[in-house]
Amino acid sequence: MLPYVSFCAVGHSYTTDKGQLIPALRDVSFSINKHEFVAVVGPSGCGKSTLLRLLSGLMQPTKGQVRVFDHPVTQPRDDVGIVFQKPTLLPWLKVTDNVLFPLKHKFGRITLADRVRAADLIEMIGLTKFAKHRPDQLSGGMQQRVGIARALLLDPDILIMDEPFSALDALTREMMGFELLKIWNDAPKTVLFITHSISEAVLLADKVLVMSEGPSTLAESLDIDLPRPRSPQTMQLAAFSEYTNRIRKHIYRQSEAESDAPLQAMLA
């Protein structure tokens, strides 16, 4: 089967105001199959967000090619839904209108069918009672759920999530992870999930890509062979800790190169 998304030797450099080239990604190659859930972990500043922008077509790589279903990505795609780190809802719109915003923004018209779809999405994220509330009346977790519903409105084939739960408290974060899996199970999407939590990555994904910093490149690609549906029990499996340890070692081995002695001692 043809991979759904593929990065072929992708490199990207930013040009600063002074004309300097800052490399953000170097020689990244991987592929995602249709409806696969792929998580990307790595230290901050390793170009994870650059991956998001390249896949969504907001930026073009300076080297290599990003392909979606064997077509190169040359402009922003409609079939990509993005969930950002912060919910970034529009504070003047009610929950329903926030969810409908992509349609309103793109086409300017909302049909009855669209409203029904929005209501279904809001029911799915469990906020039907809050449909007429404004974002500032919702908790952080509720806001991010609205952000997810908004990303799902156009029924995208690809869902890109840029550290979507990192602003939430630990408990809400875990619950949101399982909710996301449930949504993904009901309406399968090809997911690229960017995170800096190793256990979150292992818990959610079919495949974890480990990024390294300076030069930012793909350090390892790890298939996660844990049974689905995943649950809190998954985290107690021996295989779960094996995976997380392996990724952790991988990330710290990179730090080792930068002579991060205390961390080594901790792991020893």
Add this chain to the structure above:
Amino acid sequence: MNAYLKMKYGVQPLLPALCLLTLLPVWEVICRVFEVPNFVLPAPSEIAQAFYDVELMRWVEHAWATLRVALIGFALSIVISLPLAIIMVRSEFLRKTLYPLLVVVQSTPVVAIAPLLIVILGSGEAPRLVITCLITFFPLVVAATTGMLATPPELIELSKSLRAPAVKEIWQIRLPYAIPHIFSGLKVAVTLAIIGAVIAEFVAAEKGLGYLVQFSTSYFKIPQAFAALIVLSLMSLLLFKAVHWIQRFYFAWSLPKQDK
């Protein structure tokens, strides 16, 4: 007590009003006891008397002349500054070109330009509107530009990923996001509009509260000048509140929680 007042009336207008009311008798007593000449500081009773001595219709006429210039100038300023802000948000090049020029215009004292404008534009309403406009548009441009540039970059990316036209990015995302900023700008600008109108009347006018202040002073009718001054401040205050009410009515979401 305090909590009760806050609950019932909103403490905001009540406490300052009480304070002013207690000050008035003190002011009156000081003027009488020390026999302060009324051209130095007229007593409140003299100011009130001066207010009654002028016919109500005359007050309305003067107040309307000033209000008219202030409001039209203010409206013109909105019409000019919002598109200017949009242009500067859309193009970094124009922002870098125009912004320093705007700062130059802003840092030239309007009071000093006023006589020149009257010579250039004649003594009609035009120079008065231009003066009002000049003094009010800068805070508006700055507020609108800052607000639109403060839009979270994620929302702009969302707009780009939807390939929505630039007009919609401005209209549906950037402008609404700037509303809280724009309204702070409007609140500053609306009081400046009164100042602009008064400056213009100082230079050349035959009506208006600013004119009345100047006219009264030159005839040593100091209590009357004070009365005109009080009407001016009340008008300014009312305009400020009007902007606040408009914001609360149409854009309640943009107010901080305690103001809703």
